Every structure is written in structure tokens, then in C-alpha cells.
Amino acid sequence: MASTDVIGAGQAQKKQGNNMSSKRKSRGPWLERYSALILAIVLLGAWQILVPLSGLSEFVLPTPLAIATRIVNELPLLATHGYVTLFEVVVGFAMGVLVGIPLALSIFYSRAFERAIYPILVALQTVPKVALAPLLVLYLGYGWAPKITLAFLISFFPIVISTVVGLQSLDKNLVNLVRSMGAGEWQTFFKVRLPAALPNIFGGFKVAVSLAVIGAVIGEYVAAERGLGYLQLQANSQFDTTLNFATVVAISGLGVMLYFIIDTIEARVTYKRDSAK
Numbered sequence: 414m415a416s417t418d419v420i421g422a423g424q425a426q427k428k429q430g431n432n433m434s435s436k437r438k439s440r441g442p443w444l445e446r447y448s449a450l451i452l453a454i455v456l457l458g459a460w461q462i463l464v465p466l467s468g469l470s471e472f473v474l475p476t477p478l479a480i481a482t483r484i485v486n487e488l489p490l491l492a493t494h495g496y497v498t499l500f501e502v503v504v505g506f507a508m509g510v511l512v513g514i515p516l517a518l519s520i521f522y523s524r525a526f527e528r529a530i531y532p533i534l535v536a537l538q539t540v541p542k543v544a545l546a547p548l549l550v551l552y553l554g555y556g557w558a559p560k561i562t563l564a565f566l567i568s569f570f571p572i573v574i575s576t577v578v579g580l581q582s583l584d585k586n587l588v589n590l591v592r593s594m595g596a597g598e599w600q601t602f603f604k605v606r607l608p609a610a611l612p613n614i615f616g617g618f619k620v621a622v623s624l625a626v627i628g629a630v631i632g633e634y635v636a637a638e639r640g641l642g643y644l645q646l647q648a649n650s651q652f653d654t655t656l657n658f659a660t661v662v663a664i665s666g667l668g669v670m671l672y673f674i675i676d677t678i679e680a681r682v683t684y685k686r687d688s689a690k
Contacts, residue, residue, distance in 0.1 A: 415493070423485065429560065430492070437629040438600055443450055452549075457477045460476065460477055460479060461477050464476050466609050470605055471654065471655060472652070472654055473654070474654070475655040475658055478657060479655055480658045480659055480662060483655045483656060483659045484659045484662060484663070487656065490644070491644070491659065491663045493639075493640070493681040494641050494643065495639050495663055495667060496646045497640040497641075498626070498629050498630065498633065498640045498641045498642065498664070498667060499637040499667060500557075500559040501557065501561050501629040501632070501633075501640065502543025502564055502622070502626050502628075502629045502667070502671065503656070503671075504557075504561045504564070504565065505560075505561045505562070505563070505564025505565040505566050505568060505625045505629060506565075506621060506671075507567035507623040507626060508561070508564075508565040508569070508570050509564075509565050510569075510572060510621075512565070512569050513570075513572030513573045513576065513621075514572065514614075515538050515577075515619075515663055516530070516569075516573050516639040517572070517573045517574075517576035517577045517580070518576075518580075520573070521535060521574045521576075521577055521580045521581065521627055522578050526573070534570060534573065536569075537566070538570045542563055542566060542567050542573055542628060542631060543631055543665050545563065545566065546631055546632055546634075546635040546636075547635055549562055549563060549632070549655050550632075550635055550636040552574040552630065555636045555637070555638070559632050559635070559636065560629050560633060561629075561632075562630075562632075562634030563628040563629065563631060563632040563663045564626075564628035564632070565625075565628075566628065567624045567625065567627060567628035567631075568621035568622065568624045568625040568628060569621065571617045571620040571621045571624065572617045572618065572621050574612075574617065575613045575614055575616050575617025575618075575619075575620070576610065576613065576614050576617060578613055579610030579611070579614050580606055580614070581611070582609070582610070582613065583605065583606055583609045583610070584632050585604060587672065588601060588605065588606075591604070591666075594627055608683075609682040611679075611682065612679075615676075615678075615679035615683060617673060618675050618679075619675050619676065620673055621676060622668070622671045622672060623671075623672060626667060626668040629642070630642035630645075630664060633646075634646060641660050641663055641664050641667070642664075644659065644660050645657055645660040646654075648660060
């Protein structure tokens, strides 16, 4: 009888432990999925509450509610200038892809070209792009060209580096195995090298598109008559802090939108790697 009671108590404890474990597991994915939203709500709520309590005027620091209201009221204006910035970013990023991928392939397949071009790429990347903006305006004028060129210059370097790293990270034994089975270099590249390098390449794309937004806005700061950077300068000159913040939110939203577009494409064309956690 005593042994039966012990066994029954053990099974009850085990069942209780399994129930607690399943509750933790069900709670875990929910927190992971909505953690960013929860943190954003907490931060915005604290901002909304603390600004009036501290006595700051909206001229110094507007509340999130005031910024959101201004975004709604000025949505046509923000959209008009946002389309201009979006065009500059997309074209500059596309140029970065079209130039960066072939350049990375040339670096990967040619050791001499790698040694010749790498120092130039690093030197070009270390030059502050703000310093290049006035020169680009001087040579290319006040139209689309300087903003697109600046977005291209600031975005193509991550694409080159990530592509080269992705191609070099493939296990050489796997390449030798494929070649021993009669595969040529084209087959090896498209069947083995490229699929293995795609996660790195898309990682570079995500960094590059975010930097392209920065490059386009910097170009608009220097010389532009349209664009979100130009709109922010106009708001700043009129001491319109709320519109200034609304423009910053629009610029950030533009970058986030492009980032998640690339992330969605990546999820469809690349295999999913297991996390190291």
C-alpha cells in the first residue's frame, strides 16, 4: 500500500511538472513573437507620460501622440517627399547590387584582383560620405544623380564583403566532393557555392539597404528640393519640432519597410539555418 502511494505521488508530481513545462513553452513563443511590440509600447508610454510630468514643451520634445497626430495630418506631404527618397534609395541599392555582386565574384576567383582592389575599397569606405556629398553635387548637379550615387557608394561595400565571406565560408571538402562527381565550375557555383552563400549575401543586403537610406538622406541634406531629408531641413528652419520628429519617423519607417521586404525574400529563396543558441 505504501509503495502504491509513493508511485502515485511520483506520477502526480511528474504530471504537474509536465504541465508547468508546457505552460512555459506556450508562454515562451508568445513572448518572443511580441517582445519588440511590448518594449516599444512600454518606451512610448513612458515617453508620453514623462514629457508632461517634466514640464517640457512640445517645442523641445513633442509627445508620441502629438507626433502621430502630425503624421496623420501631414500624410500627403510626407508621402510626396517619401516617394522621392524611396526612389533614390531603391536605385542606389540596385546599383550597389549590380556592381557589388560581380565585384565580389571577381575578388573570390582572382587572388591578384583581390590584392589590387581590396585596399581601394577599404580606403573608399573609410572616407566620410558627408565629405563626398558636396563634391558629388559639384560634379553631378542638383538632380537625382548625387543622391543616388551617395546611396550607391555607402551601400555597395557591405554587399561586396558579405558575398566574399559567404563564398569563402563553404567547406572545401564539399567542393572537392562535388567536383569528384564530375561537376564543372558552373554547376558547383549554382548548386553548391551560391546556395551556401545566400544567407551571407542577404545579410549584406539588409545592412546595405539601411545604409542606402542614410546615403540618400545625407544627399538631400546637402542639395535637394524634394525628399524627406529636405523636408526635415525645412521643418528645422521653421522650428517645427513635431514635423521634424514626424519626418524622422517616416525615414525610419522607410528603412524598416525595405529591410523586411528583403527579409521576406530571403525567407523564400534561402534554406533555414539552425540557430546556434
